[in-house]
Amino acid sequence: MSRNTKIKELSHTRLANQYGGWIYCESCGENIGYLCYTTYDNFIFNYQCQCESCGYIHIAFGDVSSEKISNDKLIKIKNRLCCIHDQSPLLTILKEKLISYQYEIDCLKCQRKYKGEK
């Protein structure tokens, strides 16, 4: 499946694959999380790593349509944050490696938007 990206911005951050996979802090090289690359539509992630470097990711696909905000929280299944409505695996954040973070992710399947922070 090929998808068109509308936005792809990375700051002080490296992704193992084009649209996802392991997320690395570029300053210290630590992996700080994992993004499942076929299940989201829009992903925004702001964080401060334990090494004090601040990073940013924003990836959005051309098929982003809805702004439906869900008040529900993602559920954790085997360390992966998943959509509570369709169980799509979306994201893993290695919290202990981050001083703070804030994310916003849209589930591709049900088009719900989830937010979280520390």
Ligand SMILES: [Zn+2]
């Ligand atoms: Zn770091």
Ligand SMILES: [Zn+2]
């Ligand atoms: Zn969903």
